[in-house]
Amino acid sequence: MRLMKATSGLPATTLRAMDALGEAETLDRYVEPVRDAVRAMPLGRFRDVLHGTWLGHPLHPALVQVPLGAWVSAAVLDLLPGSAREAKVLVAVGVVAALPTALAGLADWAEQHEQQLRTGLVHAASNTLALGLYAGSWAARSRGRSGLGRALGFAGLAAAGAGGLLGGHLSYRQAAGANKAEPVPHLVEPGWHPIGRMEDFPAGEAVRRAVGEVPVLVVRQPGGQVQALADRCSHFSGPLSAGTVEDGCVECPWHGSVFRLADGAVVRGPATAPQPAFDSRVTPDGTVEVRLPGAG
């Protein structure tokens, strides 16, 4: 029997081209100044709103539905007679909604790794082109040049489609925005696991241990309570045990996400998903054991 290749033809070529973007070091000269400018924006706590920390997952993919939905609907109306006014309104809705959508995407993008930064830059450029074309489409429609307005709208939809394809590649091939701690409950065996003795954990210090193949951050509070979180950050797998422990929280050394040691809750982004938090106990002979609720 002849085995089929997983992908072939146009899909394989497209995929190879998108993979190549992530390796295109020539894009770094544009990535770095844009990333630095985005990081320097004085957004304060609003940055976490844009990341979606309050939502529990990235905000950008949810916002994308509004401009894309409006523009696709405008394209359908452009193909029907007598819908010019409604199509123009939808083009305007898409243009306005694209602005916060882009801001949320930029905030996430500025904290990604190099391959994602390169792919994301081209994703943003495609969508910026789409935005410009749709702004031109709206202007043309406002001046009564409906044919040009429709043509610019279809060109904008093509650019937004290319941007969307790259957005999908970023999300599913390059795992940007995915919760990197999601596999933890599937890798940890149910029940209690010994991780050392009380004297192995100096008060207030981050100590790295492992439960099976899962690295675990362990912190003994000055009062004696032992707190344990999955060590690999939910944002991009940064090692929390190399971070800073302060005020009952740990700060990730890679992009500064802060998690509460007591329950793994996100106190500050860019992470949006909590860290899996272990229960702990000390046996009568002084052995520290941890157990992950929901493991297995």
Ligand code: FES
């Ligand atoms: S890996 Fe990005 S904040 Fe931890």
